[in-house]
Amino acid sequence: MKIGELSRTTGVSIRSLRYYEQQGLITSVRQPNGYREYTLLTIETVETVKLYLNLGLTTEQIASFLTCVLQNKEAFCTEVMPVYRKKLAEIERQIVELNQIKANLIDRIAFLGQQEQGNDE
Template identity: 40%
Template sequence: MRIGQLARETGVSVRLLRYYEEQGLLAAERTPGGQRVYADDAPATVRRIRTLLDAGLPTRVIREVLDCVCGSDAEVEPCLSPMLREQLQGIEERIARLEGSRRSLARLLTPLA
């Protein structure tokens, strides 16, 4: 399947598909003319990438776990649980910092009594 067809089928832009390839998340063969040709399972791979990105995982982590996704787009092998828990903890820590920033900013905006 060519890149335009993959983009239409997945709703992901051609530019983003190229980025996924640059990041080592998606593989393509090249025709003699240099055009990208993707395997039949590429749409499922793109959906998995989108699911993992939506979960807040950076592409460097997705590259490590993508081959361990099994079944549906969101199921991963149990051996990945520690890595995913670590990612979740990082997200929770960032949320806590943002909530602290929000409280501080709200205090600054509270009129002095």
Template identity: 40%
Template sequence: MLIGQLARRTGTSERQLRYYERVGLLTSTRQPNGYRTYDATAEQTVARIRALLAAGLPTQLIRQVLPCASADGSLRPCPGVLKNLRTQLTRLDERADELARARETLQRAIAHAETAG
């Protein structure tokens, strides 16, 4: 399938698909005219990539865990990446704490503005 077809089927832009390929998450072959072609598994691979990105994983870590991801983006035990997944979870927890503090600050500012005005 050509890149445009894959983009339509997955709801992903062609630019994003090229990026996935550039960083080693997706592979294609080149036709003599230079067009990229993708095999039948590309749709599932893109779905996994998007699910893992939505889970907050950086592309470098996705490249490590992608072979262990199921179609729904869930992960099976994958040798050598558990430490990296734990590190990423810690980062996400820290980010969630930062967002919670920022949210509280904003709520207080709104409440103060509403009572003052």
């Protein structure tokens, strides 16, 4: 299967597929004419990569456990849990920061709202 067909089948852009290959997430065989040729297994690999990207993981993080996940089940890959825990901690820190920003914005809106009311009188 050529890269265009893989792109259409998975909904992933050709540019992203080339990037996945550069990162070692997928592989292809180069034909004599220079075209990349992918196996049907690559569809499953790309779908798995999409899942992990949607969890907010980086391609580097995915590469660290992708082979294990594809060969086994996720539950049997010890490499996955530390990555998940690290990502969850990162998200929790971001939530704290966003809540602080939200509180600051609410305070600023309330303050400026009072200023506007004072100018209306």
